[in-house]
């Protein structure tokens with residue numbers, strides 16, 4: 293319908309025309325066309341949709357009412373399992389009591405309570421929590437805090453950010469700039485200036501079929517010294533890495549790598565940021581991977597598991613000294629010009645508090661730690677299947693690399709994912725040539741076996 297130009301139509305007719313438009317919207321067909329799916333091949337999805345309509349504990353249920361064992365905790369987030377009663381009840385209570393409270397200039401009590409609970413889980417003096425709504429926002433927040441921190445201390449020349457090849461830090465411009473996944477970067481212009489990258493820590497030749505942290509590869513941390521020599525430490529603000537690179541296919545840190553990186557950062561006054569959006573809240577058997585590795589970063593980003601995926605939430609945990617560096621100047625002046633309308637949303641805080649209670653009461657981080665060897669053994673049973681090139685495990689996460697099909701990168705893993713969903717009743721994640729698995733931490737031993745049996749059958753079926 294042609295849009296009338298303002299002034300070309302009497303007001304009464306314009307009103308009725310707008311009402312017509314609204315009516316047309318209400319009667320719009322509920323089909324697959326309007327929705328543009330994120331990180332999904334839309335045309336192939338719409339030819340054979342994978343629709344999920346409900347979930348409980350370890351299972352999703354498809355639109356045709358098939359139970360699907362969740363091998364991926366949604367997108368690495370439902371660590372406490374699905375639709376857990378205490379989380380659902382807490383969200384309901386919060387929705388009835390306080391729908392929204394402004395995040396700037398005002399606050400609500402649950403925000404302080406959750407900040408304290410998250411800080412208590414973090415190691416060392418990581419005691420200050422800045423909330424946002426996703427992992428991408430958490431990363432951009434951490435990068436901005438790092439830059440501003442140096443600025444307020446009079447070291448404004450420290451503007452350079454160092455990421456890592458194959459790193460994933462979400463989809464904001466900051467995150468894709470420090471990230472190292474080609475397709476996430478190459479379509480989006482010149483990105484942030486002044487970013488450099490460490491090399492990825494993976495080598496199939498030296499690390500294939502490793503359970504846990506590979507022995508080979510700590511020396512990759514020394515590349516930071518090379519970047520310092522190239523750029524000068526006085527220009528470098530921060531290094532950001534995932535303690536275990538998840539989205540690129542589960543690459544555990546080599547033994548000693550994170551410790552070496554910490555030492556080099558200390559030597560040169562560079563902030564170390566651990567992006568724990570995946571590794572936070574139990575995935576590696578600890579509240580944060582920082583604890584597993586005995587390394588205290590300066591900033592930790594988190595999201596996903598903080599609410600077990602039930603309501604979007606993310607955040608950054610900062611060391612005391614970073615927070616305190618901002619607490620200067622006149623007290624009526626904002627110290628950090630950054631924040632989001634939906635930071636510390638009351639529903640997210642309620643979900644977060646109930647989720648942390650569940651992690652504590654059901655000892656889910658310890659459970660993940662105890663299940664790790666069993667999970668790794670079950671994963672390695674897939675070794676030798678057609679097209680399986682490598683299997684890497686750490687905590688309750690595994691990456692299974694598959695051989696590419698000639699001329700069709702990523703197709704085999706995509707076919708395994710489709711087959712697993714349609715025929716085997718298990719949810720897996722296809723990331724490039726890798727099948728990634730990361731079940732909720734409530735997974736039973738029998739369900740671990742079931743996941744790998746089903747994935748094994750799907751791999752064989754698509755060869």
Ligand SMILES: Cc1ncc(COP(=O)(O)O)c(C=O)c1O
Pocket residue numbers: 368425426427428429431460461462463534538539567568569570595596
């Ligand atoms: C390490 C890491 N950082 C950031 C993100 C981005 O999180 P979100 O998708 O919530 O923006 C992810 C998402 O998987 C992630 O794995």
